[in-house]
Amino acid sequence: MSAVRKVGILGGMGPAAGVDFVRLFLAACEAHLHARGQAIRDQAYPEHWMVQVPAPDRTAALLEGGLSPFPSMARALQGLQHEGVATVAIACNTAHAWHADMQRECPGIELLHIVQETTAQLVREGITSIALLATLGTYRLGLYEGALQQAGIDCHLPRPDEQAAVMRGISEGVKAGDLALATALFTEVAARMVERHRCQAVVMACTEIPLALQALAGHPAVRLVNPAQVLAGVLAQRAYRGHGQQQLSAGAPGRLRETASSPRRDA
Numbered sequence: 001m002s003a004v005r006k007v008g009i010l011g012g013m014g015p016a017a018g019v020d021f022v023r024l025f026l027a028a029c030e031a032h033l034h035a036r037g038q039a040i041r042d043q044a045y046p047e048h049w050m051v052q053v054p055a056p057d058r059t060a061a062l063l064e065g066g067l068s069p070f071p072s073m074a075r076a077l078q079g080l081q082h083e084g085v086a087t088v089a090i091a092c093n094t095a096h097a098w099h100a101d102m103q104r105e106c107p108g109i110e111l112l113h114i115v116q117e118t119t120a121q122l123v124r125e126g127i128t129s130i131a132l133l134a135t136l137g138t139y140r141l142g143l144y145e146g147a148l149q150q151a152g153i154d155c156h157l158p159r160p161d162e163q164a165a166v167m168r169g170i171s172e173g174v175k176a177g178d179l180a181l182a183t184a185l186f187t188e189v190a191a192r193m194v195e196r197h198r199c200q201a202v203v204m205a206c207t208e209i210p211l212a213l214q215a216l217a218g219h220p221a222v223r224l225v226n227p228a229q230v231l232a233g234v235l236a237q238r239a240y241r242g243h244g245q246q247q248l249s250a251g252a253p254g255r256l257r258e259t260a261s262s263p264r265r266d267a
Contacts, residue, residue, distance in 0.1 A: 093115075133206065182213075210228065
């Protein structure tokens with residue numbers, strides 16, 4: 001078997017989302033092996049390191065001046081770099097607010113960007129209008145809107161009361177283990193937005209949302225896009241084929257302009 005690069009996953013935000021990201025990564029590895037007619041065996045998977053970081057709340061840091069997660073994330077990233085990891089994926093959308101700072105902290109690692117990879121995937125699929133479900137921190141910084149607009153994709157945000165419902169689904173639902181509550185809240189908001197804006201897809205831009213939203217009743221034609229799944233696929237491609245290689249389905253996405261200003265590192 002050809003040389004495979006060592007890759008890493010920065011998780012723990014929240015822990016269940018980090019574990020689910022590993023599942024998505026392994027599924028992407030299996031798809032890669034199947035596509036090449038290679039046997040699925042233990043030795044066929046790339047070496048991958050996952051760090052579950054108990055980092056301070058990202059949204060609280062962004063909106064309320066709470067403790068910054070940057071020091072915790074940077075230490076974990078340095079640990080991965082010490083282990084010889086070549087490429088890292090961050091299993092948290094909101095944590096990408098510190099992406100530029102983390103990349104500067106560890107320039108020897110390729111730090112994938114979930115917004116860039118998701119935008120590129122939407123372009124490949126011909127999607128031009130989406131509803132964005134995310135945390136308040138992601139909305140406040142505009143992590144997705146600029147990149148999507150640059151790519152010619154209409155990005156629709158929930159109304160304030162709907163944003164509050166999404167946050168409740170994340171904090172009181174997924175994080176608290178009440179998936180039924182989370183599913184009900186996410187489904188209601190997503191359905192309202194699709195009906196209001198005639199969106200082609202719902203982008204679940206928080207790694208905990210897909211744990212509870214796996215189908216949108218009454219809207220079978222609407223695509224549910226999981227950025228974590230997109231990112232896991234790119235990480236698998238990096239592991240097997242290296243940086244700068246084309247993805248199995250299409251050409252590797254170009255680098256998009258950073259659209260959100262970096263928050264304070266020590267907030």
